[in-house]
Amino acid sequence: ETFQTQGSPLQNPAAISPSRWAQSFLTNVTFLKVALWLVLLGLFVELEFGLVYFVLSLFYWMYVGTRGPGEKKKGEKSAYSVFNPGCEPIQGTLTAEQFERELQFHPLAVG
DSSP: OOOOOOOOTTTOGGGSOHHHHHHHHHHHHHHHHHHHHHHHHHHHHHTTOHHHHHHHHHHHHHHHHOOOGGGOOTTOOOSSGGGSGGGOOOTTOOOHHHHHHHHTTOOOOOO
């Protein structure tokens, strides 16, 4: 009998699924971004502007991490129930009524 081994993904690019390739690519890009940020942080520390670079980086990450209202997906609910149709809360929201029942040890009302 012959023993066959599967080639590495680098030898056979068709063996990598698209989702796995995308995940690997994002992981590599993220790693490169973090490495670049650390190198720049080291450079700014040497220039005695490390704290300024770090604080400006935090502001940048906060800005990038927020979404505008145009980026909301269709059917996506807001975390604030007043912005949802019929003031419907999202799943897992603690209501005042539920909190009062739990403080008074009343059983949960189903429905």
